[in-house]
Amino acid sequence: MGFNRPSRIQENALPMMLAEPPQNLIAQSQSGTGKTAAFALAMLSRVDTAQKVTQCLCISPTFELAVQTGKVIEQMGKYYPEVKLAYAIRGNRVERGTKIQDHIVIGTPGTVLDWCSKLRFIDPKKIKILVLDEADVMIATQGHQDQSIRIQRMLPTDCQMLLFSATFEESVWKFSERVIPDPNIIKLKREEETLDTIKQYYMVCKRNQDKFTAICNVYGAITIAQAMIFCHTRKTAAWLASQLCREGHQVALLSGEMTVEQRADVIQRFRDGKEKVLVTTNVCARGIDVEQVSIVINFDLPVDKDGKTDNETYLHRIGRTGRFGKKGLAVNMVDSQYSMEVLREIEEHFNKKILKLNPNDPDDLIKLEDIHN
Structure with missing residues (x-):
């Protein structure tokens, strides 16, 4: 093995x-x-x-x-x-x-x-x-x-x-x-140590369309083996998957209303590398092992059903990269004052600074490429 x-x-x-x-x-x-x-x-x-x-x-x-x-x-x-x-x-x-x-x-x-x-x-x-x-x-x-x-x-x-x-x-x-x-x-x-191999960043993007543009910019700047993108709702996940497909990316979509067989098929295709991007809701945050995942993007930051910061889910989401001690990269999208507060709570909980990147600044994206390599 x-x-x-x-x-x-x-x-x-x-x-x-x-x-x-x-x-x-x-x-x-x-x-x-x-x-x-x-x-x-x-x-x-x-x-x-x-x-x-x-x-x-x-x-x-x-x-x-x-x-x-x-x-x-x-x-x-x-x-x-x-x-x-x-x-x-x-x-x-x-x-x-x-x-x-x-x-x-x-x-x-x-x-x-x-x-x-x-x-x-x-x-x-x-x-x-x-x-x-x-x-x-x-x-x-x-x-x-x-x-x-x-x-x-x-x-x-x-x-x-x-x-x-x-x-x-x-x-x-x-x-x-x-x-x-x-x-x-x-x-x-302790869970903070798990994050030692994962570099974490955030980008301020006010609208979903801005987030989408930022993802395309990140994609253009760095060489990605495979990526996982987490959304809060099925509707957002479906919209994002269709936008990425239109841009010519090989995209798989995974969400809770799929049958067990459909979900298994999507994960297997992603594992086999048939699709390079997996857009998903929290159904996939835990335990899905795909070794080639080199970047995790939080399109929406994780909150629980009461709207409180969900540190647990954050850890599991970004833990899809940096497997078995390898280097990983996590990019968080911040779209409001509220999601900025969620991000600050995550920083505080894990005692880890999450650095800001400008999605429209080529110099910032070059930094990302250096770290990613």
Whole structure:
């Protein structure tokens, strides 16, 4: 897989995850640090292929993350073809009365719970290892927290339990302590340090049309492998995608009203490099790993449903670049006094200065090119 040395999370977590007797673990680790490969290895090492029953469960907060994790397991298990994998996700139809024989099942909380209880596709008492990935996202989603707890309660007492979260606010700690008994705890990197490899800038653009012109100027000035642009609403995302297409850019659009299959297709095309720009709403802020993303643009700064600054989402958005210690670039569009205040709150929260750029000044854009290289 191109690994020549373990990342910090792998170095710290693998000895605990592979130890005998199995140990439980709560680990804080940003996405892009290699945690998926670490717990994939732990799951693959626990499978007994002689038993045709599900032995490993991995719960992800979204369909996209579940599929992404599955891809890593398939890649790591390439030379272990006896291990079978199934996806417990919306749209994956399984005949009633079926007993799943796949050794590893990855899915979202609601579907996994149905497979374990209502539909009885899986015997929870046979599970040896449970992984809860992106727990901070999990508990932010209505019902996911309760569903995860209900799944955990069905499992045998000697089942190994691993929980990963990018952040550990009070609510995440409480949830972790409820589902993971007697855990080892690994806390890596405060989130500010994650931002050390990502250069952050802002541009003042009063109207959407000005923002669009600024994006074109940035695009003209620097060599971009792939870019992700985050918008607040589906309407803005659709408008921007069509404007960029008109300019001749290869653009993909991702938003919440798409079907699961459509979203998977868009992400795969973007991963394969068929489109160079992904315009998206927050549906894509977390956990989508695309190694070639070299710039993230916040067309709209992230705020929650009450209009308050959403630092968490900001971190996850710009964390799509600067993966695995590489250099990254984030450009924020400021269109009002209100969004200027949001930007200042983000600066204060992460204790990082975000520098101003003039989108119409070629000298400023040359600075961007120097940094980008």
